[in-house]
Amino acid sequence: MSTTTLPPGEKTQPKSAPKKKAGISDRSRSERKLGWMLAGPAFFVMLAVTAYPILQAVYESLFSYRLTDPANREFIGLTNYWVILSDGLWWQAIWVTVLITVVTVAVELVLGFGLAMVMAKALSSIRPVVRAAILIPYAVITVVSAFAWQFAFDINTGFVNSWFTWIPGVSADTDWFGDWGTSILVICLAEIWKTTPFISLLLLAGLAQVPEVLQEAAQVDGATWWQRLWRVTIPNMKAAIMVALLFRTLDAFRVFDSIFIMTGGANGTESVSFLAYRQTIARLEIGLGSAVSVLLFIAVVLIAFSFIKAFKVDLSSARGE
């Protein structure tokens, strides 16, 4: 609650003080000034490191501009966007990105919820061990996790092919990275392993906010475990679930590291981020690459916006502001 953190002097001030019209008091004016003096630098730096580059990208996306041929830089308006949106590569990348996002977030939500339940209900003797273990994937860098999973499934260095021959379709020479579907599967597995802990910690915090009294009341009324889960637990942690879902969806939509390491975008496994990277850095097509970056940015903003609209998650109000 923000009221408890206000200095005592603030609390005694009546909220509807008439001086608002006559101009704010010296005290609150100096507080405003101090507030912006302290928070201003952080605010300014955040704008400088994000708003400036995106504006630059918008500007560059309007040019036909190759780094290998800078003399022929030419203003071409929205042509780059037209080129991208009418190209199958872009739609393939969107499809891959959406697929990875939906699959990983869905699995993570269920798995993370299960993990959170175990952490919330487990015996006090195993709880710390489980919590420590769950943090390890969070701490491992994505590149390392991608390598671990790649090496495990690799036809030469892996053990998966010799361990899982009992699964139909898996044999000693199954080439997991030779195929679109199996490549995506391994990429998803690595992403799920790496980021489920984050979601489960958020859900655990949400679980802690479900009032115990409600659970007991439901139990007294004869509700089964399943009914309590759907009628009491989940509705009461809706805010936490939404926050976890929003963060992970946006994060998953930017997937890049795992794909770079595991397939390098081969077999149609390129994500939108990867497409932008390849256009700009590998092919030095600054104009086209910038347009892909801008489109990715717009997609992320749209996802965030529709989440907040559809589920009415007001993050500031959830925080007692």
Added chain:
Amino acid sequence: MSTRKKVMWWVGGAIIVLYALFPIAWIISISLKAPSDIANGQFAPTNVSWDNYSTILTGNASELFLPALRNSFGICLIATAISCLLAMFAAYAIARLDFPGKRLILSTALAVAIFPVISIVTPLFNVWRQIGLYDTWPGLILPYLSLTLPISIWTMSAFFREIPWEMEQAAQVDGATTWQAFRRVIVPLAAPGVFTTAIIAFFIAWNDFVYGIVLTSTEAARPVPAALGLFSGASQFEDPTGAIAAAAVIVTIPVVVLVLLFQRRIVAGLTNGAVKG
């Protein structure tokens, strides 16, 4: 609780621990395999070999790995320090002062946090080359702030909001000067939150890959994840799998140790920042 239930919990716990550790165990196992053993299709090495570690620490891959390790530590520490300092002032203002624009600052931090890194890095690649920041430490520290600053502001303002600021005035009433009251009362209360934020921000910077590969080209600034991603072996006839695994183990150990030491605080920081935050 019945014994059967207890056993069930233990089995469940064991499965989770196994799930969390398995890929780590696998990469450690590869790092200990001799070249002849890498393709044996087995989980464990037939005999333990330290060759991969000597390749990256003293052998011919050390010129790639050691500078990258130094770059990663230096760049991540500086970026963490800057963002913690800026976030500390901002979080103090947000938690303690009443001024219009608080919500604007927090929403901006949220917007920056969801920003796709690739949309920032593409234009930076070009601009950095023009102004000479390409392949330098400052050229990575600046963009890293877009990763570390938002989470620092959110996490720290969540921590700071729980500090009983009235105590500062109480100390002043008891005869302490403003500075004394701040130093003796507020600083000790705020320190754990700042420290936790620093660890989380460091992890996030340490994990970066996109900035690392796009904005660097040599060992002058290339951080470890990027060096690992682009590592293709000392010669074209050598498969770098073992060396990559050894390097991966070395970069994983410090963060895993940090996590295990400060797990309670990290959990509090992550969940406070995002859920209560």
